[in-house]
Amino acid sequence: MTALLEARGVGFAYRGRPDALVDVSFAVEPGENLGIVGESGAGKSTLLRLLLGLARPSSGELFTDGVPFEARSRSALRAHRRFAQAVFQDPYSSLDPRQSVERIIAEPLRSLRLERSRSAIQTRVAGVLESVGLPADAANRFPHEFSGGQRQRIAIARAIVPTPRLLLADEPVSALDVSTRVRIIDLLAELGTGADPLTVVVVSHNLSVVAALCERMLVLENGRVVEQGRTSAVLAAPQHPYTRRLLASVPRLPA
Protein backbone atom coordinates (compact mmCIF):
# COMPACT_ATOMS: atom_id res chain seq x y z
CA MET A 1 0.00 0.00 0.00
CA THR A 2 1.35 3.43 -0.93
CA ALA A 3 1.50 5.77 2.02
CA LEU A 4 -0.78 8.78 1.72
CA LEU A 5 1.91 10.93 3.24
CA GLU A 6 5.47 10.05 4.07
CA ALA A 7 8.41 11.90 5.61
CA ARG A 8 11.88 10.42 5.11
CA GLY A 9 14.66 11.86 7.22
CA VAL A 10 13.18 15.35 7.20
CA GLY A 11 15.20 18.11 8.82
CA PHE A 12 14.63 21.83 9.07
CA ALA A 13 16.48 24.79 10.53
CA TYR A 14 15.42 28.42 10.66
CA ARG A 15 18.23 30.73 9.59
CA GLY A 16 20.83 31.12 12.30
CA ARG A 17 18.94 28.94 14.76
CA PRO A 18 19.52 25.40 16.02
CA ASP A 19 17.77 22.63 14.06
CA ALA A 20 14.00 22.75 14.54
CA LEU A 21 13.53 19.26 13.11
CA VAL A 22 16.07 16.45 12.90
CA ASP A 23 15.68 13.25 10.87
CA VAL A 24 11.90 13.04 11.11
CA SER A 25 10.45 9.96 9.41
CA PHE A 26 6.91 8.63 9.43
CA ALA A 27 4.24 7.33 7.08
CA VAL A 28 0.51 7.96 7.10
CA GLU A 29 -1.52 5.15 5.56
CA PRO A 30 -4.96 5.94 4.11
CA GLY A 31 -7.60 5.70 6.83
CA GLU A 32 -5.13 5.70 9.70
CA ASN A 33 -5.23 9.04 11.49
CA LEU A 34 -1.89 10.17 12.85
CA GLY A 35 -1.43 12.26 15.99
CA ILE A 36 1.74 14.32 16.28
CA VAL A 37 2.26 15.07 19.95
CA GLY A 38 4.71 17.48 21.50
CA GLU A 39 5.05 20.46 23.81
CA SER A 40 6.05 24.01 22.96
CA GLY A 41 9.29 24.15 21.04
CA ALA A 42 9.10 20.47 20.04
CA GLY A 43 8.83 21.34 16.34
CA LYS A 44 5.11 20.64 15.81
CA SER A 45 4.38 23.92 14.09
CA THR A 46 7.47 23.67 11.92
CA LEU A 47 6.51 20.18 10.81
CA LEU A 48 3.02 21.39 10.03
CA ARG A 49 4.46 24.23 7.90
CA LEU A 50 6.41 21.67 5.88
CA LEU A 51 3.38 19.42 5.47
CA LEU A 52 1.35 22.40 4.26
CA GLY A 53 4.05 23.34 1.77
CA LEU A 54 4.67 26.71 3.46
CA ALA A 55 8.34 25.86 3.86
CA ARG A 56 10.64 23.23 2.36
CA PRO A 57 12.72 20.72 4.34
CA SER A 58 16.41 21.57 4.68
CA SER A 59 17.14 17.87 4.34
CA GLY A 60 15.18 14.71 3.65
CA GLU A 61 12.05 14.36 1.56
CA LEU A 62 8.27 14.42 1.77
CA PHE A 63 6.08 12.19 -0.38
CA THR A 64 2.38 12.44 -1.11
CA ASP A 65 0.86 9.30 -2.58
CA GLY A 66 4.37 7.99 -3.22
CA VAL A 67 5.40 11.05 -5.25
CA PRO A 68 8.05 13.49 -3.96
CA PHE A 69 6.34 16.68 -2.85
CA GLU A 70 8.23 19.88 -3.36
CA ALA A 71 6.46 23.17 -2.91
CA ARG A 72 8.49 24.86 -5.65
CA SER A 73 5.80 26.07 -8.04
CA ARG A 74 2.33 27.52 -7.81
CA SER A 75 0.93 24.54 -9.67
CA ALA A 76 2.61 22.10 -7.26
CA LEU A 77 1.16 24.05 -4.33
CA ARG A 78 -2.27 24.10 -5.92
CA ALA A 79 -2.15 20.34 -6.44
CA HIS A 80 -1.09 19.99 -2.81
CA ARG A 81 -4.03 22.10 -1.61
CA ARG A 82 -6.31 19.81 -3.52
CA PHE A 83 -4.69 16.91 -1.71
CA ALA A 84 -4.37 18.35 1.79
CA GLN A 85 -6.41 21.00 3.60
CA ALA A 86 -5.94 22.43 7.06
CA VAL A 87 -7.93 23.40 10.14
CA PHE A 88 -6.33 25.65 12.74
CA GLN A 89 -6.66 26.18 16.46
CA ASP A 90 -8.46 29.47 16.60
CA PRO A 91 -11.73 29.59 14.71
CA TYR A 92 -12.02 33.27 15.66
CA SER A 93 -8.98 34.40 13.70
CA SER A 94 -9.08 31.85 10.88
CA LEU A 95 -12.41 33.07 9.45
CA ASP A 96 -12.72 36.42 7.67
CA PRO A 97 -15.38 38.33 9.64
CA ARG A 98 -16.52 40.35 6.64
CA GLN A 99 -17.40 37.40 4.44
CA SER A 100 -20.54 35.33 4.53
CA VAL A 101 -20.18 31.72 5.61
CA GLU A 102 -20.97 30.65 2.05
CA ARG A 103 -18.14 32.76 0.62
CA ILE A 104 -15.75 31.49 3.29
CA ILE A 105 -16.55 27.86 2.65
CA ALA A 106 -16.56 28.28 -1.14
CA GLU A 107 -13.10 29.89 -1.17
CA PRO A 108 -11.13 26.69 -1.90
CA LEU A 109 -13.52 25.84 -4.74
CA ARG A 110 -12.76 29.21 -6.34
CA SER A 111 -9.04 29.38 -5.67
CA LEU A 112 -8.46 25.80 -6.77
CA ARG A 113 -10.78 26.39 -9.76
CA LEU A 114 -12.83 23.33 -8.96
CA GLU A 115 -16.22 24.87 -9.46
CA ARG A 116 -17.31 27.96 -11.37
CA SER A 117 -21.08 27.98 -11.58
CA ARG A 118 -22.86 29.67 -8.75
CA SER A 119 -25.46 26.97 -8.39
CA ALA A 120 -22.84 24.20 -8.27
CA ILE A 121 -20.95 26.13 -5.57
CA GLN A 122 -24.15 26.58 -3.57
CA THR A 123 -24.91 22.89 -3.82
CA ARG A 124 -21.46 21.90 -2.59
CA VAL A 125 -21.53 24.42 0.28
CA ALA A 126 -24.95 23.12 1.31
CA GLY A 127 -23.55 19.58 1.21
CA VAL A 128 -20.60 20.28 3.50
CA LEU A 129 -22.72 22.37 5.89
CA GLU A 130 -24.85 19.29 6.35
CA SER A 131 -21.75 17.09 6.81
CA VAL A 132 -20.49 19.30 9.63
CA GLY A 133 -23.89 19.51 11.32
CA LEU A 134 -24.76 23.14 10.56
CA PRO A 135 -28.17 24.29 9.29
CA ALA A 136 -28.49 25.22 5.62
CA ASP A 137 -29.31 28.84 6.46
CA ALA A 138 -25.86 29.24 8.04
CA ALA A 139 -24.62 29.95 4.50
CA ASN A 140 -26.02 33.47 4.49
CA ARG A 141 -24.80 34.45 7.93
CA PHE A 142 -21.47 35.80 9.21
CA PRO A 143 -18.84 34.24 11.52
CA HIS A 144 -19.63 36.49 14.50
CA GLU A 145 -23.13 35.03 14.66
CA PHE A 146 -21.72 31.63 15.62
CA SER A 147 -20.24 30.09 18.78
CA GLY A 148 -16.65 28.84 18.94
CA GLY A 149 -17.65 25.26 18.22
CA GLN A 150 -19.84 26.31 15.29
CA ARG A 151 -17.02 28.40 13.87
CA GLN A 152 -14.72 25.42 14.03
CA ARG A 153 -17.41 23.51 12.10
CA ILE A 154 -17.34 26.27 9.47
CA ALA A 155 -13.54 25.96 9.28
CA ILE A 156 -13.87 22.19 8.86
CA ALA A 157 -16.52 22.67 6.16
CA ARG A 158 -14.14 24.96 4.27
CA ALA A 159 -11.38 22.37 4.58
CA ILE A 160 -13.44 19.44 3.29
CA VAL A 161 -15.28 21.21 0.47
CA PRO A 162 -12.57 20.47 -2.15
CA THR A 163 -12.69 16.78 -1.07
CA PRO A 164 -9.04 16.56 0.03
CA ARG A 165 -7.61 13.19 1.00
CA LEU A 166 -5.74 14.53 3.97
CA LEU A 167 -6.81 16.96 6.67
CA LEU A 168 -4.08 18.63 8.71
CA ALA A 169 -5.57 19.74 12.02
CA ASP A 170 -3.47 22.03 14.21
CA GLU A 171 -4.73 21.92 17.82
CA PRO A 172 -8.27 21.76 16.42
CA VAL A 173 -10.08 21.78 19.77
CA SER A 174 -7.67 23.55 22.11
CA ALA A 175 -9.53 26.85 21.97
CA LEU A 176 -12.90 25.22 22.69
CA ASP A 177 -14.80 24.43 25.88
CA VAL A 178 -14.72 20.82 27.04
CA SER A 179 -18.31 20.01 26.11
CA THR A 180 -17.75 21.43 22.61
CA ARG A 181 -14.40 19.65 22.24
CA VAL A 182 -15.94 16.22 22.34
CA ARG A 183 -18.43 17.08 19.60
CA ILE A 184 -15.75 18.46 17.28
CA ILE A 185 -13.60 15.37 17.88
CA ASP A 186 -16.60 13.20 17.02
CA LEU A 187 -17.12 15.23 13.85
CA LEU A 188 -13.46 14.85 12.81
CA ALA A 189 -13.69 11.11 13.49
CA GLU A 190 -16.81 10.84 11.30
CA LEU A 191 -15.03 12.43 8.34
CA GLY A 192 -13.03 9.23 7.95
CA THR A 193 -16.16 7.19 7.34
CA GLY A 194 -18.08 9.03 4.59
CA ALA A 195 -18.21 8.61 0.82
CA ASP A 196 -14.92 10.51 0.39
CA PRO A 197 -13.01 9.22 3.42
CA LEU A 198 -10.47 11.61 4.84
CA THR A 199 -7.35 10.79 6.76
CA VAL A 200 -6.60 13.24 9.55
CA VAL A 201 -3.19 14.28 10.84
CA VAL A 202 -3.65 16.01 14.19
CA VAL A 203 -0.94 18.16 15.69
CA SER A 204 -1.57 18.63 19.38
CA HIS A 205 -0.06 18.95 22.83
CA ASN A 206 -3.12 17.13 24.17
CA LEU A 207 -2.73 13.36 24.53
CA SER A 208 -6.44 12.70 25.07
CA VAL A 209 -7.36 14.45 21.84
CA VAL A 210 -4.84 12.33 19.95
CA ALA A 211 -5.99 9.18 21.75
CA ALA A 212 -9.62 9.88 20.86
CA LEU A 213 -8.94 10.56 17.20
CA CYS A 214 -5.80 8.83 15.99
CA GLU A 215 -4.95 5.17 15.48
CA ARG A 216 -1.27 6.08 15.28
CA MET A 217 0.81 8.64 17.07
CA LEU A 218 4.30 9.99 17.18
CA VAL A 219 5.98 11.97 19.94
CA LEU A 220 8.24 14.90 19.11
CA GLU A 221 10.76 16.25 21.56
CA ASN A 222 13.26 18.96 20.63
CA GLY A 223 12.66 18.36 16.94
CA ARG A 224 13.21 14.61 17.05
CA VAL A 225 10.75 11.73 16.92
CA VAL A 226 11.37 9.95 20.21
CA GLU A 227 8.62 7.37 19.82
CA GLN A 228 5.96 6.33 17.32
CA GLY A 229 3.54 3.50 16.81
CA ARG A 230 -0.03 2.44 17.35
CA THR A 231 -1.64 4.84 19.82
CA SER A 232 -2.95 1.93 21.89
CA ALA A 233 0.55 0.42 22.15
CA VAL A 234 2.35 3.70 22.88
CA LEU A 235 -0.09 4.74 25.59
CA ALA A 236 -0.29 1.29 27.17
CA ALA A 237 3.49 0.83 27.30
CA PRO A 238 5.41 4.02 26.51
CA GLN A 239 9.05 3.20 25.81
CA HIS A 240 10.78 6.57 25.81
CA PRO A 241 11.26 8.41 29.14
CA TYR A 242 9.80 11.60 27.65
CA THR A 243 6.63 9.80 26.52
CA ARG A 244 6.31 8.33 30.00
CA ARG A 245 6.71 11.76 31.57
CA LEU A 246 4.16 13.26 29.19
CA LEU A 247 1.64 10.53 29.97
CA ALA A 248 2.22 10.80 33.73
CA SER A 249 1.64 14.58 33.57
CA VAL A 250 -1.85 14.39 32.08
CA PRO A 251 -4.30 15.40 34.82
CA ARG A 252 -6.81 12.59 35.22
CA LEU A 253 -10.34 12.61 36.60
CA PRO A 254 -10.76 10.78 39.88
CA ALA A 255 -12.28 7.35 39.23
Next chain:
Amino acid sequence: MSDPILRVDALGVRSPGGALLRDVSFQLEAGHRLGLIGESGSGKSLTALAIMGLLPEGLTAHGGIRLGGVQVVGSRERDMVGLRGRVASVVFQEPLTALDPLMRLGRQLAEPIQRYRSLPRAELRAAVTDALLEVGLDDADRIARSYPHEVSGGQRQRVAIAMALATRPRLLIADEPTTALDVTVQAGILDLLDRVIAERGMSLLFISHDLAVVSRVADRVVLLRHGEVVDRGSLSDLIARPQHPYTRELVAGARELDSAIDHPRRLP
Protein backbone atom coordinates in the same frame (compact mmCIF):
# COMPACT_ATOMS: atom_id res chain seq x y z
CA MET B 1 -16.33 28.55 64.86
CA SER B 2 -13.94 30.87 63.09
CA ASP B 3 -15.12 33.26 60.41
CA PRO B 4 -14.65 32.04 56.85
CA ILE B 5 -11.72 33.69 55.10
CA LEU B 6 -14.05 34.46 52.19
CA ARG B 7 -17.81 34.76 52.11
CA VAL B 8 -19.51 35.66 48.83
CA ASP B 9 -23.16 36.44 49.41
CA ALA B 10 -25.65 37.00 46.57
CA LEU B 11 -22.95 38.66 44.51
CA GLY B 12 -24.02 40.26 41.28
CA VAL B 13 -21.98 42.13 38.70
CA ARG B 14 -23.57 44.42 36.14
CA SER B 15 -22.29 46.02 32.98
CA PRO B 16 -24.20 48.74 31.12
CA GLY B 17 -25.28 45.91 28.78
CA GLY B 18 -26.81 43.75 31.51
CA ALA B 19 -26.07 41.35 34.35
CA LEU B 20 -22.82 39.35 34.08
CA LEU B 21 -23.04 37.61 37.46
CA ARG B 22 -26.26 36.84 39.29
CA ASP B 23 -26.78 35.75 42.87
CA VAL B 24 -23.42 34.01 43.33
CA SER B 25 -22.90 32.72 46.88
CA PHE B 26 -20.23 30.50 48.39
CA GLN B 27 -17.82 30.53 51.23
CA LEU B 28 -14.33 29.31 51.89
CA GLU B 29 -13.21 28.38 55.41
CA ALA B 30 -9.69 29.07 56.55
CA GLY B 31 -7.35 26.31 55.43
CA HIS B 32 -9.80 24.89 52.87
CA ARG B 33 -9.61 24.65 49.10
CA LEU B 34 -12.40 25.47 46.71
CA GLY B 35 -12.51 25.04 42.94
CA LEU B 36 -14.52 27.54 40.90
CA ILE B 37 -15.32 25.76 37.65
CA GLY B 38 -16.86 27.13 34.50
CA GLU B 39 -16.45 27.37 30.75
CA SER B 40 -15.63 30.56 28.88
CA GLY B 41 -18.08 33.34 29.68
CA SER B 42 -19.28 31.69 32.89
CA GLY B 43 -18.13 34.60 35.05
CA LYS B 44 -15.45 32.75 37.00
CA SER B 45 -12.66 35.27 36.39
CA LEU B 46 -15.07 38.12 36.99
CA THR B 47 -15.80 36.62 40.40
CA ALA B 48 -12.08 36.67 41.21
CA LEU B 49 -11.75 40.29 40.13
CA ALA B 50 -14.80 41.26 42.20
CA ILE B 51 -13.31 39.58 45.27
CA MET B 52 -10.10 41.57 44.90
CA GLY B 53 -12.00 44.79 44.19
CA LEU B 54 -10.45 44.93 40.73
CA LEU B 55 -13.49 45.02 38.46
CA PRO B 56 -12.84 46.88 35.21
CA GLU B 57 -14.29 50.36 34.80
CA GLY B 58 -17.97 50.32 33.96
CA LEU B 59 -18.75 47.15 35.89
CA THR B 60 -20.46 47.40 39.26
CA ALA B 61 -20.79 44.80 41.98
CA HIS B 62 -23.69 44.44 44.40
CA GLY B 63 -24.37 41.98 47.15
CA GLY B 64 -21.74 40.96 49.65
CA ILE B 65 -18.12 39.86 49.61
CA ARG B 66 -16.44 39.54 52.99
CA LEU B 67 -12.72 38.97 52.64
CA GLY B 68 -10.96 38.34 55.92
CA GLY B 69 -14.04 39.77 57.64
CA VAL B 70 -13.99 43.04 55.65
CA GLN B 71 -16.76 44.04 53.24
CA VAL B 72 -15.27 44.44 49.76
CA VAL B 73 -18.33 45.54 47.79
CA GLY B 74 -18.60 49.30 48.01
CA SER B 75 -15.40 49.76 49.96
CA ARG B 76 -12.91 52.46 49.09
CA GLU B 77 -9.77 51.66 47.10
CA ARG B 78 -7.76 52.82 50.14
CA ASP B 79 -9.28 50.04 52.25
CA MET B 80 -8.75 47.44 49.54
CA VAL B 81 -5.01 48.11 49.42
CA GLY B 82 -4.72 46.75 52.93
CA LEU B 83 -6.52 43.53 51.97
CA ARG B 84 -4.64 42.78 48.77
CA GLY B 85 -1.49 40.86 49.50
CA ARG B 86 -2.10 40.60 53.24
CA VAL B 87 -5.41 38.73 53.14
CA ALA B 88 -5.52 37.52 49.55
CA SER B 89 -3.24 37.43 46.50
CA VAL B 90 -3.99 36.42 42.93
CA VAL B 91 -2.07 34.44 40.35
CA PHE B 92 -3.33 34.83 36.79
CA GLN B 93 -3.17 32.58 33.72
CA GLU B 94 -0.51 34.65 32.04
CA PRO B 95 2.39 35.42 34.40
CA LEU B 96 3.53 38.24 32.12
CA THR B 97 0.55 40.29 33.28
CA ALA B 98 2.04 40.28 36.79
CA LEU B 99 5.65 40.85 35.74
CA ASP B 100 7.35 44.03 34.56
CA PRO B 101 9.26 43.08 31.39
CA LEU B 102 11.97 45.66 32.07
CA MET B 103 12.84 44.70 35.64
CA ARG B 104 15.00 41.82 36.83
CA LEU B 105 12.92 39.12 38.52
CA GLY B 106 14.81 39.42 41.82
CA ARG B 107 14.00 43.12 42.12
CA GLN B 108 10.35 42.50 41.27
CA LEU B 109 10.09 39.84 43.93
CA ALA B 110 11.84 42.10 46.46
CA GLU B 111 9.01 44.65 46.24
CA PRO B 112 6.21 42.59 47.81
CA ILE B 113 8.67 41.07 50.30
CA GLN B 114 9.55 44.55 51.46
CA ARG B 115 5.95 45.62 51.59
CA TYR B 116 5.40 42.81 54.09
CA ARG B 117 8.44 43.51 56.25
CA SER B 118 11.17 46.06 55.81
CA LEU B 119 14.55 44.36 55.60
CA PRO B 120 18.16 45.51 55.31
CA ARG B 121 19.71 44.93 51.91
CA ALA B 122 21.59 41.70 52.62
CA GLU B 123 18.62 40.11 54.34
CA LEU B 124 16.35 41.18 51.52
CA ARG B 125 18.60 39.36 49.05
CA ALA B 126 18.47 36.26 51.19
CA ALA B 127 14.68 36.54 51.43
CA VAL B 128 14.41 36.75 47.63
CA THR B 129 16.55 33.62 47.30
CA ASP B 130 14.45 31.79 49.90
CA ALA B 131 11.23 32.80 48.16
CA LEU B 132 12.52 31.47 44.83
CA LEU B 133 13.66 28.23 46.44
CA GLU B 134 10.25 27.80 48.07
CA VAL B 135 8.58 27.75 44.65
CA GLY B 136 11.01 25.14 43.37
CA LEU B 137 13.41 27.43 41.51
CA ASP B 138 16.65 25.81 42.62
CA ASP B 139 18.62 28.02 40.28
CA ALA B 140 17.54 31.00 42.40
CA ASP B 141 20.51 33.29 41.80
CA ARG B 142 20.36 33.03 38.04
CA ILE B 143 16.55 33.51 38.03
CA ALA B 144 16.86 36.57 40.29
CA ARG B 145 19.29 38.16 37.83
CA SER B 146 17.12 37.37 34.78
CA TYR B 147 14.49 39.43 33.03
CA PRO B 148 11.08 37.80 32.49
CA HIS B 149 11.77 37.00 28.82
CA GLU B 150 14.98 35.17 29.74
CA VAL B 151 13.23 32.39 31.66
CA SER B 152 10.66 29.77 30.58
CA GLY B 153 6.89 30.12 30.92
CA GLY B 154 6.82 27.68 33.81
CA GLN B 155 9.60 29.54 35.61
CA ARG B 156 7.77 32.83 35.10
CA GLN B 157 4.63 31.35 36.64
CA ARG B 158 6.70 30.14 39.61
CA VAL B 159 8.06 33.66 40.10
CA ALA B 160 4.52 35.08 39.88
CA ILE B 161 3.45 32.58 42.55
CA ALA B 162 6.43 33.57 44.72
CA MET B 163 5.37 37.22 44.38
CA ALA B 164 1.80 36.38 45.34
CA LEU B 165 3.04 34.46 48.39
CA ALA B 166 5.63 37.04 49.45
CA THR B 167 3.15 39.12 51.46
CA ARG B 168 2.08 36.02 53.45
CA PRO B 169 -1.58 36.10 52.33
CA ARG B 170 -4.07 33.78 54.01
CA LEU B 171 -5.86 33.11 50.73
CA LEU B 172 -4.42 32.45 47.28
CA ILE B 173 -6.71 32.96 44.31
CA ALA B 174 -5.32 31.11 41.29
CA ASP B 175 -7.12 31.97 38.06
CA GLU B 176 -6.35 29.30 35.40
CA PRO B 177 -2.70 29.37 36.53
CA THR B 178 -1.63 26.45 34.33
CA THR B 179 -3.81 26.87 31.26
CA ALA B 180 -1.08 28.53 29.19
CA LEU B 181 1.57 25.98 30.16
CA ASP B 182 2.76 22.69 28.69
CA VAL B 183 1.29 19.63 30.36
CA THR B 184 4.59 18.52 31.94
CA VAL B 185 5.10 22.06 33.29
CA GLN B 186 1.49 22.19 34.48
CA ALA B 187 2.03 19.06 36.56
CA GLY B 188 4.93 20.75 38.36
CA ILE B 189 2.95 23.93 39.08
CA LEU B 190 0.00 21.94 40.45
CA ASP B 191 2.36 19.99 42.72
CA LEU B 192 3.88 23.28 43.85
CA LEU B 193 0.51 24.87 44.70
CA ASP B 194 -0.61 21.73 46.48
CA ARG B 195 2.58 21.74 48.59
CA VAL B 196 2.82 25.45 49.54
CA ILE B 197 -0.87 25.73 50.37
CA ALA B 198 -0.48 22.75 52.73
CA GLU B 199 2.82 23.93 54.22
CA ARG B 200 1.54 27.40 54.93
CA GLY B 201 -1.93 26.31 56.00
CA MET B 202 -3.44 28.73 53.50
CA SER B 203 -6.81 28.72 51.76
CA LEU B 204 -7.02 28.27 48.00
CA LEU B 205 -9.61 29.44 45.50
CA PHE B 206 -8.68 27.66 42.29
CA ILE B 207 -10.42 28.84 39.13
CA SER B 208 -10.40 26.61 36.06
CA HIS B 209 -12.42 25.20 33.20
CA ASP B 210 -10.75 21.82 33.66
CA LEU B 211 -12.32 19.32 36.09
CA ALA B 212 -9.28 17.05 36.06
CA VAL B 213 -6.92 19.92 36.87
CA VAL B 214 -9.16 21.13 39.70
CA SER B 215 -9.33 17.62 41.13
CA ARG B 216 -5.56 17.78 41.69
CA VAL B 217 -5.78 20.69 44.12
CA ALA B 218 -9.34 21.14 45.44
CA ASP B 219 -11.94 18.90 47.02
CA ARG B 220 -15.03 21.12 46.93
CA VAL B 221 -16.27 22.95 43.86
CA VAL B 222 -18.76 25.55 42.74
CA LEU B 223 -19.89 25.25 39.14
CA LEU B 224 -20.72 28.47 37.29
CA ARG B 225 -22.55 28.87 34.02
CA HIS B 226 -23.65 32.08 32.30
CA GLY B 227 -22.92 34.02 35.49
CA GLU B 228 -24.90 31.79 37.84
CA VAL B 229 -24.09 28.96 40.21
CA VAL B 230 -25.63 25.81 38.75
CA ASP B 231 -24.12 23.21 41.05
CA ARG B 232 -21.85 22.76 44.05
CA GLY B 233 -20.53 20.10 46.35
CA SER B 234 -17.63 17.74 46.76
CA LEU B 235 -15.80 17.20 43.50
CA SER B 236 -15.81 13.41 43.82
CA ASP B 237 -19.60 13.43 44.33
CA LEU B 238 -20.19 15.74 41.38
CA ILE B 239 -18.08 13.53 39.16
CA ALA B 240 -19.49 10.23 40.40
CA ARG B 241 -23.15 11.31 40.57
CA PRO B 242 -23.76 14.47 38.56
CA GLN B 243 -27.38 15.59 39.08
CA HIS B 244 -27.76 18.87 37.23
CA PRO B 245 -28.02 18.47 33.43
CA TYR B 246 -25.14 20.88 32.85
CA THR B 247 -22.92 19.09 35.35
CA ARG B 248 -23.76 15.84 33.62
CA GLU B 249 -22.81 17.28 30.24
CA LEU B 250 -19.54 18.70 31.56
CA VAL B 251 -18.58 15.52 33.39
CA ALA B 252 -19.49 13.35 30.40
CA GLY B 253 -17.28 15.46 28.14
CA ALA B 254 -14.35 15.38 30.54
CA ARG B 255 -14.88 11.65 31.12
CA GLU B 256 -14.90 10.91 27.40
CA LEU B 257 -11.58 12.70 26.84
CA ASP B 258 -10.10 11.18 29.98
CA SER B 259 -11.07 7.63 29.07
CA ALA B 260 -9.59 8.02 25.57
CA ILE B 261 -6.16 7.78 27.21
CA ASP B 262 -7.01 4.29 28.50
CA HIS B 263 -9.01 3.27 25.44
CA PRO B 264 -7.48 4.98 22.42
CA ARG B 265 -8.76 4.67 18.91
CA ARG B 266 -7.65 1.40 17.42
CA LEU B 267 -6.95 0.12 13.95
CA PRO B 268 -9.84 -1.91 12.63
